[in-house]
Amino acid sequence: xxxxxxxxxxxxxxxxxxxxxxxxxxxxxxxxxxxxxxxxxxxxxxxxxxxxxxxxxxxxxxxxxxxxxxxxxxxxxxxxxxxxxxxxxxxxxxxxxxxxxxxxxxxxxxxxxxxxxxxxxxxxxxxxxxxxxxxxxxxxxxxxxxxxxxxxxxxxxxxxxxxxxxxxxxxxxxxxxxxxxxxxxxxxxxxxxxxxxxxxxxxxxxxxxxxxxxxxxxxxxxxxxxxxxxxxxxxxxxxxxxxxxxxxxxxxxxxxxxxxxxxxxxxxxxxxxxxxxxxxxxxxxxxxxxxxxxxxxxxxxxxxxxxxxxxxxxxxxxxxxxxxxxxxxxxxxxxxxxxxxxxxxxxxxxxxxxxxxxxxxxxxxxxxxxxxxxxxxxxxxxxxxxxxxxxxxxxxxxxxxxxxxxxxxxxxxxxxxxxxxxxxxxxxxxxxxxxxxxxxxxxxxxxxxxxxxxxxxxxxxxxxxxxxxxxxxxxxxxxxxxxxxxxxxxxxxxxxxxxxxxxxxxxxxxxxxxxxxxxxxxxxxxxxxxxxxxxxxxx
Numbered sequence: 001x002x003x004x005x006x007x008x009x010x011x012x013x014x015x016x017x018x019x020x021x022x023x024x025x026x027x028x029x030x031x032x033x034x035x036x037x038x039x040x041x042x043x044x045x046x047x048x049x050x051x052x053x054x055x056x057x058x059x060x061x062x063x064x065x066x067x068x069x070x071x072x073x074x075x076x077x078x079x080x081x082x083x084x085x086x087x088x089x090x091x092x093x094x095x096x097x098x099x100x101x102x103x104x105x106x107x108x109x110x111x112x113x114x115x116x117x118x119x120x121x122x123x124x125x126x127x128x129x130x131x132x133x134x135x136x137x138x139x140x141x142x143x144x145x146x147x148x149x150x151x152x153x154x155x156x157x158x159x160x161x162x163x164x165x166x167x168x169x170x171x172x173x174x175x176x177x178x179x180x181x182x183x184x185x186x187x188x189x190x191x192x193x194x195x196x197x198x199x200x201x202x203x204x205x206x207x208x209x210x211x212x213x214x215x216x217x218x219x220x221x222x223x224x225x226x227x228x229x230x231x232x233x234x235x236x237x238x239x240x241x242x243x244x245x246x247x248x249x250x251x252x253x254x255x256x257x258x259x260x261x262x263x264x265x266x267x268x269x270x271x272x273x274x275x276x277x278x279x280x281x282x283x284x285x286x287x288x289x290x291x292x293x294x295x296x297x298x299x300x301x302x303x304x305x306x307x308x309x310x311x312x313x314x315x316x317x318x319x320x321x322x323x324x325x326x327x328x329x330x331x332x333x334x335x336x337x338x339x340x341x342x343x344x345x346x347x348x349x350x351x352x353x354x355x356x357x358x359x360x361x362x363x364x365x366x367x368x369x370x371x372x373x374x375x376x377x378x379x380x381x382x383x384x385x386x387x388x389x390x391x392x393x394x395x396x397x398x399x400x401x402x403x404x405x406x407x408x409x410x411x412x413x414x415x416x417x418x419x420x421x422x423x424x425x426x427x428x429x430x431x432x433x434x435x436x437x438x439x440x441x442x443x444x445x446x447x448x449x450x451x452x453x454x455x456x457x458x459x460x461x462x463x464x465x466x467x468x469x470x471x472x473x474x475x476x477x478x479x480x481x482x483x484x485x486x487x488x489x490x491x492x493x494x495x496x497x498x499x500x501x502x503x504x505x506x507x508x509x510x511x512x513x514x515x516x517x518x519x520x521x522x523x524x525x526x527x528x529x530x531x532x533x534x535x536x537x538x539x
């Protein structure tokens with residue numbers, strides 16, 4: 001019996017080692033689905049705003065913000081907690097324990113979601129009135145069932161992520177987005193054609209969120225789950241399992257709430273401070289709308305980074321549960337390196353090509369593009385800091401230090417609010433204070449998280465993770481500065497932007513190889529890495 005268990009444990013170690021490459025594949029799967037989901041979301045919100053107008057979108061936004069807050073209460077941190085616990089059980093050679101974790105989480109949090117859905121459905125008029133938007137009550141009621149559905153979906157996604165399978169999460173996210181687009185927009189059009197007010201039509205629009213949640217949940221329920229049997233011992237009891245789930249998920253939820261609340265306070269600070277220095281309420285709203293337009297682009301690169309963080313937690317948790325510090329260190333270094341490789345050129349691109357990028361996307365709003373371009377330049381370095389925040393949070397969570405990100409996120413949020421308050425009150429800076437607050441926020445969080453990793457014995461290889469990728473990105477920036485004027489003069493702004501983007505990406509890849517920022521062992525992590533390494537003749 002002991003011999004069989006030893007063989008299975010040894011097999012588990014091999015499996016964990018293999019996940020060093022599979023976590024990148026998982027990140028790519030989630031990253032692609034994230035990009036698709038964001039594109040579908042853009043196709044949904046932009047025409048929806050034209051359709052519903054200010055009043056209809058106001059009701060839609062109120063309902064969605066209420067839903068988002070309750071969504072955090074019911075599911076934030078849950079996929080992280082489940083994936084971490086399942087991966088740890090498999091790393092110990094006791095995969096059957098994962099089934100118990102799944103059953104306890106499904107029973108508990110589906111009940112929580114059901115209660116929240118029922119409560120929001122019944123109290124939708126009171127809740128809408130409480131936030132000062134009684135006309136949003138139908139929209140609030142339409143989105144209420146989603147809370148039950150997303151609670152179930154979060155548990156199933158977490159379980160599959162713990163097994164290293166990112167496909168169910170990716171497919172379900174795309175289904176949710178498609179349902180929201182098709183049903184939500186279609187319902188809004190039908191209701192408006194039948195003479196409903198824009199506020200009433202917003203209920204149909206946000207009903208698409210509920211239908212999308214239903215499609216994603218049904219797919220996850222029908223997707224086959226790996227059947228496992230426990231190996232030795234009884235594992236965690238139901239009570240201990242629930243306590244452990246809460247101990248991991250609650251700090252993650254607290255961190256999410258900290259950022260959500262700081263974002264809400266940020267809006268109030270920016271609007272009030274702009275009016276303090278002489279801007280009208282309408283002008284302040286226009287400036288903040290431009291900044292919101294810019295932040296939409298700013299957060300696009302984080303789609304792949306977030307996917308990388310989600311994919312990292314299971315293999316890193318498994319390695320740590322086996323006390324394989326060497327593998328854990330290699331995983332964390334590789335994750336941070338890939339985050340830097342993706343974020344640094346994006347930040348440089350925002351700084352150098354921000355205005356043509358804005359004009360390409362928001363071609364009908366030239367004045368906003370002119371105002372937004374300097375804001376995107378300020379946010380450029382923030383792309384790297386947000387990426388590092390995401391990855392270091394994931395590493396700390398996988399290490400079991402789930403409270404540390406809460407403290408660092410709180411410190412960053414306070415920094416953001418303070419910087420934004422001071423700078424937006426200066427007439428020479430005004431709306432520029434908002435991006436400076438964001439950069440300072442995530443820069444501080446990155447420094448605090450790196451310090452926490454160092455103190456926990458998971459120090460970072462600075463040369464590999466930061467210096468070499470930064471050198472390659474800097475050389476790419478110099479290349480773009482040299483080429484920009486002649487290329488744009490010859491091809492025009494739009495085609496010039498495309499040519500500069502493609503040539504910059506190719507040059508960046510060459511510089512990564514030239515400075516040794518992408519060694520063979522990291523290329524082998526990529527899908528098809530062996531063939532790519534052979535083509536590049538890397539030893």
